[in-house]
Structure formats: C-alpha cells, structure tokens
Amino acid sequence: MTTSMNRVLSSGAAVEPEVSRKARPRIRPGALTIHATMILLAFIAIFPVYWMVVSSLKAENEIFSTGLWPSAPSLDNYGFVLSQIPMLRMLANTTVVAGVTAALHVLTGLFAAYALVRWRFRFSGFVYGLIALSWLVPFQVTMIPNYVLASRLGLLDTLAGLIVPHAAAAFAVLMLYHAMKSFPTEIIEAARMDGAKHWRILWEIITPNLRASLASLGILAFISAWNEYFWPLLLSRSIENSVVQIGLQMFMTQEGNLWGPLMAASTLASLPILAIYLLLQRQVIESFMKSGLR
Amino acid sequence: MSETRAVKLPTGGIRALPALPRLNLAPWLYLAPALITIVVWTYLPLIEAFQLSFYQWNMLPTSPKRFVGLANYAHLLTLPEMHAALANTAIYILGLFPMSVIIPLAVAIFTQDLKGPMRNVYRTLIFVPMIIAPVVAAIVWRWLLNEDHGLVNVALDTLGLHRIGFLQDPNFALATLIWITGWKLIGFSTLLFSAANASINPSYVEAARMDGASRCQIIRDIRLPLLSPTILLLSMMTVLFGAQWSFTYINVLTGGGPLKSTTNIFYLLWDYGFGSLSVGWSSAAGMIAFAGFTMIAFFCLRLMKRCSVYDN
Numbered sequence: 001m002t003t004s005m006n007r008v009l010s011s012g013a014a015v016e017p018e019v020s021r022k023a024r025p026r027i028r029p030g031a032l033t034i035h036a037t038m039i040l041l042a043f044i045a046i047f048p049v050y051w052m053v054v055s056s057l058k059a060e061n062e063i064f065s066t067g068l069w070p071s072a073p074s075l076d077n078y079g080f081v082l083s084q085i086p087m088l089r090m091l092a093n094t095t096v097v098a099g100v101t102a103a104l105h106v107l108t109g110l111f112a113a114y115a116l117v118r119w120r121f122r123f124s125g126f127v128y129g130l131i132a133l134s135w136l137v138p139f140q141v142t143m144i145p146n147y148v149l150a151s152r153l154g155l156l157d158t159l160a161g162l163i164v165p166h167a168a169a170a171f172a173v174l175m176l177y178h179a180m181k182s183f184p185t186e187i188i189e190a191a192r193m194d195g196a197k198h199w200r201i202l203w204e205i206i207t208p209n210l211r212a213s214l215a216s217l218g219i220l221a222f223i224s225a226w227n228e229y230f231w232p233l234l235l236s237r238s239i240e241n242s243v244v245q246i247g248l249q250m251f252m253t254q255e256g257n258l259w260g261p262l263m264a265a266s267t268l269a270s271l272p273i274l275a276i277y278l279l280l281q282r283q284v285i286e287s288f289m290k291s292g293l294r
Numbered sequence: 295m296s297e298t299r300a301v302k303l304p305t306g307g308i309r310a311l312p313a314l315p316r317l318n319l320a321p322w323l324y325l326a327p328a329l330i331t332i333v334v335w336t337y338l339p340l341i342e343a344f345q346l347s348f349y350q351w352n353m354l355p356t357s358p359k360r361f362v363g364l365a366n367y368a369h370l371l372t373l374p375e376m377h378a379a380l381a382n383t384a385i386y387i388l389g390l391f392p393m394s395v396i397i398p399l400a401v402a403i404f405t406q407d408l409k410g411p412m413r414n415v416y417r418t419l420i421f422v423p424m425i426i427a428p429v430v431a432a433i434v435w436r437w438l439l440n441e442d443h444g445l446v447n448v449a450l451d452t453l454g455l456h457r458i459g460f461l462q463d464p465n466f467a468l469a470t471l472i473w474i475t476g477w478k479l480i481g482f483s484t485l486l487f488s489a490a491n492a493s494i495n496p497s498y499v500e501a502a503r504m505d506g507a508s509r510c511q512i513i514r515d516i517r518l519p520l521l522s523p524t525i526l527l528l529s530m531m532t533v534l535f536g537a538q539w540s541f542t543y544i545n546v547l548t549g550g551g552p553l554k555s556t557t558n559i560f561y562l563l564w565d566y567g568f569g570s571l572s573v574g575w576s577s578a579a580g581m582i583a584f585a586g587f588t589m590i591a592f593f594c595l596r597l598m599k600r601c602s603v604y605d606n
Contacts, residue, residue, distance in 0.1 A: 034405045035412065041401060042419035045481045049422055051445065052434045064443045108328040115324035127325060134336045136591055138538055140563040141580035144346065144353065144573055145339035168331035198320060227427035229542050234568070245429045249546055252433055259437055266430045273425050285421050289486055 052270075056263035063260045077264035084261070085251055086240055087268055094226055094243040095272070097162045102221035104163065106214055109172030114202050116173075117180045118188075128177075134170045139230060147234050157237035166225065171291050172217055179213040180206065216287035219280065226273055244269040340584070347577035353567075366578035376579065378554060379562040386472060386558050387536040393476025394483050394532045395525060402487030403513060420481030428478070428542035435474045436461065436547055464555040467548055471556055474547075475540045483528055490524040491517065522601060530594040534587055559583045 055063065057073040081087055116128055139146075146165060155161030183206060191201050207214070229245045236242035239250060251265050277284050347366055349359040370376045408416075423431065438444050439460040447457045460470040494517060502512050518525075537558045544550055550557035550565060557565070559579065567576035 031407075034408050037401060038405055038408065038412075038416040038420075041481065041484065042416050044477070045420045045423050048431070048434045048438055048477070049426065051438060052430070055437065066445060066448055108331065111324040111326075112328035115321040119318060119321040121318055121321050124321070127329060130337070131328065131332055134332050136534075136584075136588055137336050137340050138560065138580075138584065138587065140538070140541070140560045141584045142336060142339035142343055143564070144567050144576060145342035146335060148353070149334075149339070165331070165335040168328035170332065173328055198324075223425055227425075227429075229427070229429055229545075233545070245427055248429050248433060252436075252546070259440075259443070262433060263437065266433050270426060270430050273427070274422075277422070277425055281418050281421075284425065285417065285485065288421075288424060288482060289489060 049270075052263050052266055055259060056267045058260055060260060077260040078268070080258075080261045081251075081265045081268065084255070085247055085265070087244070087247065087265065089240055090242060090244045090247040091268065091272070093159055093241070094245075094269075097159055097243055098222045098225035100163050101166050101225040102218045104167040105169050105172040105221040106218050108168040109176045109217065110202070110207065110210075110214070112168070112173045113176035113180050114198075114206065116177055117183075118198070131170050131173050143230075143234060146231075150235060156235055157241050158235075159241065161235045162228075162232055162243065165231065166228075169221070172221065175217055175291055176210065176213060179210050183209060216283055216290065219276065219284055220287040220291055223273055223276070223284070343577045343580055346573055347581045349574050351573040352571045353573050354571075362574065366574040367582070370575060370578055370582065375554065375557075375562065379557050379559045382468065382556065383537045383558040383560075385468060386475070386540050387533055389469065389472035390476055390479070390532050390536040391529070393473075394479045394536070395528050398480060398483035398487050398528075399521070399525065401484050402491050403517060406488070406491055417485060420484060422481070423478045424482040426478070428539075429546055431474055431478060432543050432546040435470075435477075439470060461547055462552060464552045467552055467556045471540050471543045471547065474543050475536070478539070486528065487521065487524060490521055494520045523598065526594070526598045526601065530591070530598070533594065534591055 054069060056077050057075070058065070058067075058070040059072060059074050059076060062070060062072075112131065116124060150156060150161050150165070153161075155164065187205060188201055191205050196204070227245065228243075229249075232243050232246045233249070236246045239247060242250075248265055248269055252262060255261060346359075348361060348363060350362045350366070351357070351359040426434075439446050441447055441457055441459045441462060444460075446460070450457055458466055460466050498516050498520070499512055502516055507515070538560055540558065541560050541564070544556050544558070544561045545564070548556045550561050560583070563576050563580050563583065566572045566579060
C-alpha cells in the first residue's frame with residue numbers, strides 16, 4: 001500500500017523530463033526555487049511545533065528571549081505541570097478513550113462493510129446512504145439532544161460517555177466498504193463451498209487480507225479521537241475524568257501566561273501522536289489522504 | 295453471538311445470496327453496531343433538534359418545554375447577531391480557500407519535478423500540522439502571536455513596525471483564526487494535490503509537448519482539468535467544514551470576540567445552547583445551518599459528478 005503510493009508519486013516525476021529538452025528553452029522553475037518554496041512551506045509548518053518544544057525547555061528567566069535554543073535546557077516546566085494538574089492521569093484517560101474508540105471504529109466498520117458488500121438485501125442502498133450521509137450533520141446541530149441523552153444515560157463526566165457515541169463512524173464503514181469491494185469474490189466463494197460460515201470468512205479470510213486498511217483506519221481513528229475536543233468539552237466536569245485536550249484548555253484558562261509550563265503541557269499532550277508519526281509517518285500520511293479530511 | 299442461526303440458511307451450496315426469498319437477518323446483525331450508533335447519536339438527535347426548534351426551553355429537565363411555533367425562526371431572522379455570524383461564516387470559508395486549495399495547488403504543480411531524498415523530508419515536515427491537536431495549535435499560536443512577548447510581534451518590533459494584537463484587535467482576530475485553521479490544512483492539501491498531479495498519465499503531457507504546447511498551456515489544458523476532481527473535493531470540504539474546523543480556535547482563543555468579530559454560525563449555536571441556555575434558538579439556528587449546508591453539499595456533489603474529467 002505504502003509502496004503503491006510511492007510508485008504513483010515517483011512515476012509521475014520520473015517520466016517527465018527527457019524528451020522535451022531538445023524542443024526549446026522553456027520557462028521551468030529551477031531546482032533552487034523549488035527547494036526554496038518547499039523549505040518555506042516546511043518552515044511554516046514545523047516552526048510553531050519546534051518553538052513549542054524549545055519554549056517548554058526554557059527556564060522562567062529565559063522564556064521571553066528569542067533564542068532558538070535554551071541556554072540551559074531544563075525540565076522544570078514539566079515538573080511544574082505534573083505537580084499542578086493530573087497530567088499523567090489525563091494522558092492515561094486519553095489513551096484509553098482513543099484506543100477503545102479506534103478499536104470500535106475498526107470493528108463496527110468491519111461488520112457493517114461486510115454486511116453491505118456480501119448481501120444485497122432490501123434497503124441496503126438506503127442503509128448505505130444513511131451511513132454515508134451522516135457526515136453532513138454538523139455535530140453542533142445535534143449537540144443538545146446528544147448532551148441530554150448522555151446525561152439521561154448517566155454518561156456525563158465518564159470515559160464511557162466519550163467513547164459510546166463515537167463507536168461507529170461513517171468514514172470507517174466507507175473506507176472498509178471500498179477495501180472489501182476490491183477483495184476477490186472467488187476466494188470467498190471457494191471458502192463458502194468448503195462450508196465456511198460468514199463469521200469465519202470474515203475473520204479468517206477477509207480480515208487478514210485487509211490488514212493494511214484496518215491498520216490505516218485504526219491509526220486515523222486513534223489520532224482523531226486523541227485530538228477530539230468538542231464532545232469532551234460538553235461532557236467533562238472534573239479534571240480527573242477528562243482527556244488531555246480539556247486539561248490543556250483548563251490549564252490555559254487558569255495559568256494563561258505561564259508560557260513555559262503551558263508549552264510543556266502542550267508538548268506532553270502531543271508527544272504520543274508525534275511518536276506515532278515518527279514511527280509510522282508513511283502510513284499516517286497515507287491514511288489521512290485516503291480518508292479525505294475526516 | 296447469535297448470528298449463527300441466521301447464517302445457517304445460505305450455506306447449502308453455490309446458491310447466489312440475493313436469491314434468498316425470506317428476510318435474511320444476518321446482514322442486519324452485522325450492520326447493527328454501526329447503524330444503531332449512527333442512528334441513535336446522529337439521526338434521532340437531528341430529528342429531536344428539529345422538534346426543539348419549535349419550543350422554548352432552558353435544558354433543565356425540571357422546567358417545561360413551551361411550544362412557540364415558528365417564533366424562534368422569526369426571531370433569529372431579525373437578529374443582527376445571526377446576520378453577523380452568517381457573514382463571518384462566509385468570511386471563514388472564503389478566507390480558507392487560499393490556504394486549503396489555491397496555494398497548495400500552485401505549490402504542487404510548481405514543485406512537481408522535485409526528486410531525491412529531500413522530497414520525503416519535505417513531505418514529512420509539511421504534514422505535521424495536520425496531526426497536531428487543534429487545542430495545541432491554538433495554544434502554540436497564542437504564544438507566537440502574543441502581543442507583548444510573542445515571537446511574531448517581537449519580529450515586527452525589530453523591523454520597526456507596530457505590534458499587532460492578533461487576537462485582541464477586532465480587525466485582525468478573524469484573519470488570525472483563519473490563518474491557524476489554514477495552517478493545519480495547507481501541507482495536507484499540498485500532498486493531496488501532489489499525489490493527484492503525479493498520477494496524471496505522463497503520456498498526455500508528452501503528447502501535448504510534442505504538439506508544441508507551452509508549460510502554461512499544459513497546466514491549463516491538461517493538468518488543471520485532470521486535477522479538477524481533487525480541486526472540487528477540497529473545495530467542497532472547505533465549504534462544508536471550514537467553519538466547523540475553526541470552532542475549536544474560536545472556543546479556545548477568542549470566545550467569539552472581540553466584539554463578536556470571530557463568531558460564526560457554529561459558535562453561535564454553541565453560545566445559544568450552552569452559553570445562554572436558549573435551546574430553541576440554538577436548535578432553530580442549527581436547522582437553518584443544516585439546511586443551508588446540505589443544499590450546498592448536494593449542489594457540490596452534482597457539480598463533482600458533472601464537471602470532473604476522469605482520466606480513463
């Protein structure tokens with residue numbers, strides 16, 4: 001999967017140049033301007049993140065200096081954050097919420113996609129449309145009924161409340177639907193003739209072959225759930241039961257001008273995602289590109 | 295699980311599944327988890343919000359809902375706040391276009407010949423904002439743009455320019471929030487365009503070049519038409535979700551201010567709902583927004599079907 005993407009990317013670039021060179025001198029951006037453009041774009045993208053990390057390492061007396069590297073890097077800001085707010089607890093909460101949400105996305109998506117691909121049943125088109133169009137409903141429009149329902153179910157201020165409404169997502173179903181559609185039906189038919197039941201076909205034949213899609217969906221769902229802000233904002237009451245995004249927002253409201261600790265808290269909240277990105281950057285980029293923006 | 299009973303029906307032989315005469319429970323069992331979640335947490339609330347838009351209620355379970363008919367809608371349509379929020383929503387969306395579509399498209403085409411190891415380094419770096427949490431992005435930019443000590447204002451000062459209250463000045467706050475929203479997207483859009491651009495069949499470009507087409511003509515007559523599905527997709531995403539993406543930044547950074555200059559329709563929904571607890575107003579405004587964006591979405595989808603030039 002990753003390689004196919006790269007093949008696509010490199011083939012376009014590779015084939016182009018030769019033939020035309022003889023034609024005539026053409027206006028074509030030189031390598032230097034191309035690199036300059038990309039460096040500028042990369043700088044804009046990465047500098048705020050770099051500045052966050054650098055500021056978090058600066059001592060209190062140095063925080064307002066414009067030095068690009070702290071003269072005496074220290075972890076004091078991190079110590080301060082850990083002593084002021086239950087950061088580790090919130091990181092653990094967020095890991096649980098994001099992990100379970102991602103797993104549920106994958107599972108519910110897998111089941112629903114299997115149903116839609118394997119059977120032509122009455123209303124199947126309608127169901128597909130219902131699921132596919134659910135992204136059209138802005139969350140801000142349904143937030144009040146959602147909130148009322150969550151409070152009626154006793155989900156306020158619980159981690160379960162953050163997970164349950166996000167147990168399924170349209171993009172997960174659609175992504176796996178398309179992945180499964182391209183799965184060769186002959187193999188499934190052969191398995192069926194051997195007497196395999198649907199449950200076994202799904203787990204022993206389809207799932208292993210969809211590993212790449214499932215992994216990329218899982219990564220995407222984990223990162224989205226980790227970064228989710230709006231629903232936790234509605235549900236969270238106590239800082240102990242909230243996720244790290246809410247903790248950050250609360251910390252900012254209380255200590256808005258303690259820039260060093262604020263940057264340390266932001267860095268801590270981003271580290272897990274940045275670590276995933278460092279390890280799996282190709283898969284991460286690809287899974288975002290495959291799913292569109294959500 | 296209980297689907298075994300339902301699954302037994304079709305295992306007899308090569309018999310095609312669609313031919314099954316009776317209601318087959320199996321697909322519904324497989325669909326249930328996703329379908330129930332989406333119906334219970336998206337569609338039923340949508341219907342409920344529609345109902346609530348005709349009532350006056352303050353969200354307290356003990357207080358009664360009072361039916362007011364169309365009064366909420368009538369009230370909203372005359373409210374200057376609502377007009378300002380709708381206008382701001384349009385500004386957010388239009389302001390995002392350069393960063394989500396135009397610049398990425400230009401950069402993708404401009405840098406298409408880029409090769410070598412640096413290519414991957416750039417890819418890796420420009421994608422980073424996309425995975426950074428919106429709250430983190432908000433806080434980091436709040437620091438960079440801080441009026442007294444932020445790096446950007448220090449730089450302006452050094453250059454002999456005036457310091458700017460990026461988030462305090464009503465003339466700048468909206469643009470600042472658009473910039474932060476766009477900062478998250480620009481690299482992602484660029485990569486999407488690059489991938490689409492690179493997948494254009496090189497023989498088209500070659501053929502045009504043989505016919506003596508200039509680089510500009512190739513871009514205009516070959517690349518842009520073949521990139522139109524991606525252009526339309528990203529434009530549609532920007533129009534439909536641009537104002538939603540900025541919600542977090544408004545909530546964390548400005549609270550809709552200064553002087554309501556950064557309030558868009560989605561923030562207004564939130565403000566009515568959980569700020570002043572006027573459920574009816576929030577629901578009615580939500581219905582107006584939903585209807586508007588749904589119409590735009592169907593228009594976009596039709597446009598995409600009709601205008602896209604597919605590369606077959």
